[in-house]
Amino acid sequence: MAGDWEIVIGLEVHAQITVKAKLFSGAAAAFGAQPNEQVSLVDAGMPGMLPVLNGAVVRHAVRTGLALGAVINLHSVFARKNYFYPDMPQGYQISQYELPIVGEGELTIELADGGTRTVGIERLHLEQDACKSLHYQHPNKSYIDLNRSGVALMEIVSKPDMRSAAEAAAYVTKLRAILRTIGSCDGNMQEGSLRCDANVSVRRPGASLGLRCEIKNLNSIRFMRDAIEYEAARQIAVIEAGGKVAQETRLYDPDSGETRSMRSKEDEQDYRYFSDPDLLPLNLDQSYVDELRDTLPELPDARKQRFMADHGLSSYDSSLLVADRETADYFEAVADGRDAKLAANWVISEMPAQLNRTGNALACSPVAADALGGLIDLIADGTISNSIAKDVLSDMFDSGKPAAAIVKERGLEQVSDSGALEAAVAKVMTDNPERVADYRAGNNKLLGWFMGQIMQASQGKANPQLVNQLLREKLAG
């Protein structure tokens, strides 16, 4: 967004906590169950029902706060947020208001120009999920499934420190990586484990904050970027036309690429927050917090720095590797005692392609780290070429066999014998005198054609570096 406008963005991220049961009940929190199967009497808001706090949720919230360098509030309070909506059976959501469990923290993002920006975090609090679970098959009825009601969420509120859609995307990407690394949220946006609300406003540089609009329920980073860009442009257009931006809640429609105002009266609600009398205040000991700090794994930033320093990897490649813990762990296992850059290449490019093709996640990869390592060893010692190796990997996924066995069975060893290669080069030159003349006349691109012929004739087994070298020598005349 060029020109004399500054975009100001704050994000509220709702992260579903990786626990088996709900925040205040023992019903399951898993995704995808049959309607109303994961609902207890407490979740259904039956008369006389009471909440009981899931201790694992507290641990995850504290660890997340520590991973964000945030203040852990040893005294926090659960509060009721009162409003009427059909998938909020109690008529209130149990959340935290004035005294959240985690206070101010920060998160650093890398900017496109190579610089960094530290985005402030305002707070993190615990709350029950209020995700809409209504179905609209009927023209004048709605169908309610309470499975999601009461699922444990962390709401992470940033300060309005971001200045572009790209920065917002970087923030969410980094936050997601941290959450996945420490295991407090799986970050699966398609399943709704991670959702964003974006607060967007615009102002002239140096001016005070403009009125903001909140775009709710963005469930992909790409949609979030598009929505923020659209919204900022919309607001600028409104102001430049002499109008005022109305402070309101909006929804993003990915089909039209536009944001639109929400019809619901949620904005006008007075939530009448008060501390929940069915629960006592949550008081934590410093020793509890300290013990949890000791359980934190190496965080993405630290790990990335280590990969760059110890293995000489680029910033870009390192960022990809630390995006989640499994990938980073897998890479380290492969890279152990091997060429790290080669290992990085295979983990970043080839593995994802094969995993996608076979519908596997890295955590359940049919090709374990040491198996991939075995394949890389064969490349490193010249037994097979890079392109043959890709074929071998595919075979490893399908057959489950180790690389060495496949290479042997299929006779894929690279041909590096100079005699054989010289003969192949001589043959292709003899068979194609016009092209040889063409090449010697200056058409260097034909080298690729000659390479292709030899590779084809050798079923890809000719050592490409040696062939290339020989061709250059012989073609030079």
Add this chain to the structure above:
Amino acid sequence: MSELTQLTLAQARDAMAAGEFSAVELTDAYIAAMEAVRGLNCYLLETAGRARDMAAASDARRAKGDVGALEGVPLAVKDLFCTAGVPTTAGSHILDGFTPVYESTVTRNLWDAGAVMLGKTNLDEFAMGSSNMTSYFGPVTNPWQRRGDAAKLVPGGSSGGSAAAVAARAALAAIGTDTGGSIRQPGAFTGIVGMKPTYGRCSRWGVVAFASSLDQAGPMTHDVRDAAILLGAMAGHDARDSTSMDRAVPDFEAALSGDIRSLRIGIPRQYVMDGTPPEIDALWRQGIEWMRQAGATIVDIDLPHTKYALPTYYIVAPAEASSNLARYDGVRYGLRVAGDSIQEMYENTRGEGFGPEVKRRILIGAYVLSAGYYDAYYLKAQKVRTRIADDFHAAWEKVDTILTPTTPGPAFAQGEKMDDPIAMYLNDIFTVPASMAGLPAISVPAGLSAEGLPLGLHLIGRPFDEETLFRVAGVLEDAAGFDARPALMAKGA
């Protein structure tokens, strides 16, 4: 057979243990009694069939030597406790047709102790009231009448049905709930013992919630011993209630030593109030004298914030209620009144389903929590509440139990005090402070008014020291020797 309904719980327990009669015989006597006093409207639901089955099962257990603390004891249950398979109304139209599939922890404890359920008793709607006049199912009539006057009187509330049932001998004992005085005040109006334990002593799981930080289940009985026995069976930590306290339940009955010579009884100056009828103060002074004669030391104390307890209660309780009652919306259970949209359905259902007092309190509650008013009302009230609790905290340095009147007068006539909500609220002026501080308290019938109506005296105890409270109450009861009986009680077949 008619004598069976004239026993106390302890007497019936001991008689059944001695084989004098069976649980079935005892229950049959009470079933007949329920029928005899139907005109009082104590019960919303009589569960005679179930009662007989439970009594028979009790006798079978006893035959095998399996005897619980309440074995074979027929009880009435305030219709605020969810009872599995038995309709539960909370005295309201909005729970039309609601039959819980779950049993409240407190009633579960009763049945596990061998007790028998006679039925669900009438109450002020959602426990909001001091007269049982706000029930959707009509008022309860106090079995007591003024001398020479046939006017129907209120039994007090909100546990009016339970109180009347016990006083009228249509239940051996009953359980109720007390939020601002809803067990103790009707206890005083009907000449029985009504006790509210320390907040957290009994589980609230499965009790229809009114004001979460105040509600407590408690016993309503003929005498102090019965209350101690019944509370012992009701109480206990419940992991499903985060406000229930993890403390062992002492043997309350064993605390009734009859000896209070080492104790200091506090008399709070601030409970002397303008407008209190002289006979109330006279009974109070009489009670102080009984304590002195029993060897206790009398100590004047100050509870400076006493007069603010009632207005504080009428901010905090409605606020919590406005939120607790938001779940009654016609979606998942109870009454549903159609609407074109869901929000309209909510409004129609709640508009038609709730009575005027409940609506009044929901509106007050929503208002005092609303933006702009929260600080001045709700936050202020919560701070005053701390002050009230601090007053008691300081008092416990000097005294062990506090003695006050229970109510500012005897039972009044049905229809009185209905025009002025505050006049009705003032019924709880002496009982509310103990509620705000979460303290155990008990009302013991101590005398009769000039017109022959029961009057109670009220004792407040230290947190979780119900034992001392029962001990003092037992002595007070002995000294008072209250043995009057109401006109409209069941005398048996």
Add this chain to the structure above:
Amino acid sequence: MPLDRENVRAIAQLARLKMPEALLDSLAGELNKILGWVEQLGEVDTDGVAPMTSVVAATLKQRADIVDDGDMVEDVLANAPEETRNFFVVPKVIE
């Protein structure tokens, strides 16, 4: 500041209570009486006093992260005024 009929209408809407027009004024009167009465709390000095957020001094109990509840569709729907194929049915919800 006393409530008028419009205030009462607004609070009633907040609490989803349908109130007949004819009652709004008398209700305002009743509520004002109660609010006027509770205003005496202003006489109490509460500087530096913490609001009472829990009646009992105790630690908030935390349960273990195990699935030991739910899986009771029939119980959950047992009292539903309207249900179909294990969903609660309500009038159209407008987003």
